[in-house]
Amino acid sequence: MKADPRRRQRSPYPFWIEVPLRYADMDTMGHVNNVAHVAFLQEARVCFLRRLFEVEKTDFGATRLFIARLEIDYLREARYPGLMDVGVGVLRTGRTSYTLGLASFMGDECISAADAVMVHGDSSGPAPLTEKVRARLAEFALRF
Amino acid sequence: MKADPRRRQRSPYPFWIEVPLRYADMDTMGHVNNVAHVAFLQEARVCFLRRLFEVEKTDFGATRLFIARLEIDYLREARYPGLMDVGVGVLRTGRTSYTLGLASFMGDECISAADAVMVHGDSSGPAPLTEKVRARLAEFALRF
Amino acid sequence: MKADPRRRQRSPYPFWIEVPLRYADMDTMGHVNNVAHVAFLQEARVCFLRRLFEVEKTDFGATRLFIARLEIDYLREARYPGLMDVGVGVLRTGRTSYTLGLASFMGDECISAADAVMVHGDSSGPAPLTEKVRARLAEFALRF
Amino acid sequence: MKADPRRRQRSPYPFWIEVPLRYADMDTMGHVNNVAHVAFLQEARVCFLRRLFEVEKTDFGATRLFIARLEIDYLREARYPGLMDVGVGVLRTGRTSYTLGLASFMGDECISAADAVMVHGDSSGPAPLTEKVRARLAEFALRF
Numbered sequence: 251m252k253a254d255p256r257r258r259q260r261s262p263y264p265f266w267i268e269v270p271l272r273y274a275d276m277d278t279m280g281h282v283n284n285v286a287h288v289a290f291l292q293e294a295r296v297c298f299l300r301r302l303f304e305v306e307k308t309d310f311g312a313t314r315l316f317i318a319r320l321e322i323d324y325l326r327e328a329r330y331p332g333l334m335d336v337g338v339g340v341l342r343t344g345r346t347s348y349t350l351g352l353a354s355f356m357g358d359e360c361i362s363a364a365d366a367v368m369v370h371g372d373s374s375g376p377a378p379l380t381e382k383v384r385a386r387l388a389e390f391a392l393r394f
Numbered sequence: 395m396k397a398d399p400r401r402r403q404r405s406p407y408p409f410w411i412e413v414p415l416r417y418a419d420m421d422t423m424g425h426v427n428n429v430a431h432v433a434f435l436q437e438a439r440v441c442f443l444r445r446l447f448e449v450e451k452t453d454f455g456a457t458r459l460f461i462a463r464l465e466i467d468y469l470r471e472a473r474y475p476g477l478m479d480v481g482v483g484v485l486r487t488g489r490t491s492y493t494l495g496l497a498s499f500m501g502d503e504c505i506s507a508a509d510a511v512m513v514h515g516d517s518s519g520p521a522p523l524t525e526k527v528r529a530r531l532a533e534f535a536l537r538f
Numbered sequence: 539m540k541a542d543p544r545r546r547q548r549s550p551y552p553f554w555i556e557v558p559l560r561y562a563d564m565d566t567m568g569h570v571n572n573v574a575h576v577a578f579l580q581e582a583r584v585c586f587l588r589r590l591f592e593v594e595k596t597d598f599g600a601t602r603l604f605i606a607r608l609e610i611d612y613l614r615e616a617r618y619p620g621l622m623d624v625g626v627g628v629l630r631t632g633r634t635s636y637t638l639g640l641a642s643f644m645g646d647e648c649i650s651a652a653d654a655v656m657v658h659g660d661s662s663g664p665a666p667l668t669e670k671v672r673a674r675l676a677e678f679a680l681r682f
Numbered sequence: 683m684k685a686d687p688r689r690r691q692r693s694p695y696p697f698w699i700e701v702p703l704r705y706a707d708m709d710t711m712g713h714v715n716n717v718a719h720v721a722f723l724q725e726a727r728v729c730f731l732r733r734l735f736e737v738e739k740t741d742f743g744a745t746r747l748f749i750a751r752l753e754i755d756y757l758r759e760a761r762y763p764g765l766m767d768v769g770v771g772v773l774r775t776g777r778t779s780y781t782l783g784l785a786s787f788m789g790d791e792c793i794s795a796a797d798a799v800m801v802h803g804d805s806s807g808p809a810p811l812t813e814k815v816r817a818r819l820a821e822f823a824l825r826f
Contacts (some may be wrong), residue, residue, distance in 0.1 A: 566740065571724075572720070572749050572752070573717060573720050573724055576716070576717050576752075577717045580715075580716065580717055598709065604756070604759075605716050605756055606753050606755065606756055607753070607754065607756065608716070608720075608752075608753070608754050608756075609751070609752070609753040609754075610751065610752050610753075611750065611751050612748070612749055612750055612751065612752075615748075618761065622802045629771045
């Protein structure tokens with residue numbers, strides 16, 4: 251799904267964060283390192299989930315959220331300094347899991363596009379998504 | 395391909411590195427963070443490419459190596475302290491790119507499995523793989 | 539010098555950056571990790587030096603800038619999410635080196651205070667500070 | 683105390699860890715980054731405290747250990763790949779705090795030397811060091 255060219259534009263993503271690049275995000279070649287890009291996606295995911303579950307800080311209570319799969323296409327090199335905008339939306343909703351679509355941009359250029367499969371659960375393992383969570387996920391569907 | 399259950403065993407991987415976990419690899423839940431796992435894969439990839447190109451340090455000369463896609467399945471949680479073994483092998487070879495198969499293990503447990511698409515090139519962009527590089531890649535094919 | 543209580547207020551620092559905390563900055567105890575604090579100081583130092591040398595990106599040409607000493611007092615614990623403001627000013631200027639005073643704040647609370655000794659030089663080693671650099675450093679003196 | 687030339691030799695340090703450098707530890711100039719050096723010191727400190735308190739993993743129970751001050755001298759540049767050895771010993775013991783002396787080496791070259799002031803406490807704040815802890819700290823005194 252992340253190969254869909256519309257995924258490389260800003261318009262489908264309903265939720266956004268802005269990440270100022272840090273000098274420490276660069277690697278020896280002066281580019282933003284591929285591991286740093288994954289950290290930006292993590293930051294977007296955490297902020298999105300805080301919004302979704304209306305959690306002010308990072309205490310999600312008994313709800314456990316973990317990432318089961320991450321697929322990322324590195325499309326362009328990014329250079330410090332600058333702002334990285336990361337967009338997030340919901341791509342698919344399953345019984346105990348959902349897939350987020352993410353993409354990062356500097357200005358108009360799409361730097362990376364990614365899918366992240368998230369598993370919903372509690373301390374005893376994966377648990378079905380409640381109706382309330384499903385409704386919230388639907389509000390943040392990717393807009394194609 | 396990384397869904398193949400054989401990919402979650404040690405036997406198919408011809409090249410290995412050992413990464414001692416660091417306290418800094420853990421996140422707030424006491425697990426090794428998903429971003430740290432990507433850093434372990436990067437370390438394995440760099441070490442593998444140094445071996446492949448017979449580069450002692452990290453000077454690959456005019457050859458440019460960049461990652462175009464990373465797909466990672468997070469299979470089990472890992473906890474500090476301990477050793478993470480990461481295996482690497484060649485999954486596919488294309489004209490200007492190749493795909494590495496990677497997996498990380500703690501003891502007998504497979505922690506993650508990943509595919510990484512690497513693009514081969516020089517300062518002017520992607521470049522065809524030379525016969526010498528193809529031969530080296532063939533030596534490190536995943537052993538199924 | 540960083541024990542001076544005035545160093546724990548915002549007023550003496552002439553140069554500022556704002557660092558949004560990242561989830562990845564936290565450690566297993568949910569606090570911003572002490573290593574992350576050092577990365578914030580590095581970010582402030584890099585931004586300050588870019589301003590001082592009027593460098594748009596990070597190409598300082600033949601000028602080499604390296605840190606010879608860092609002393610940091612950890613004063614309060616910081617928690618994600620939030621903004622960390624980091625102030626920088628010049629504490630002392632020597633022949634081939636200078637000392638920066640730095641402090642980080644969240645709201646009115648001083649989180650850390652630090653001194654960083656920077657050595658000025660080129661490819662052949664430490665080099666005397668030029669008059670132009672001295673004048674620029676004087677403009678950014680800590681204001682006591 | 684870290685200016686003492688004996689601190690830049692291996693002999694005074696009673697406790698050691700070995701940290702294989704990671705590609706991710708390097709900065710844009712190809713050197714091990716100054717923030718990474720602080721992460722190595724953290725790793726040594728955590729391993730030392732696990733030994734001191736006979737903690738197998740990282741559960742220190744009610745005991746809280748936090749760093750109040752870090753002073754680090756950057757003595758030489760380090761380059762990936764390689765092994766960084768970090769030595770730790772006890773420099774001073776106070777009522778509720780103690781100071782560790784640390785130094786990192788690659789081969790015979792001292793890369794950095796550092797002092798770290800640690801505060802001992804529990805959930806209600808700093809607490810006096812018990813006789814048992816004092817005795818353990820004495821066992822690991824720096825050997826001059």
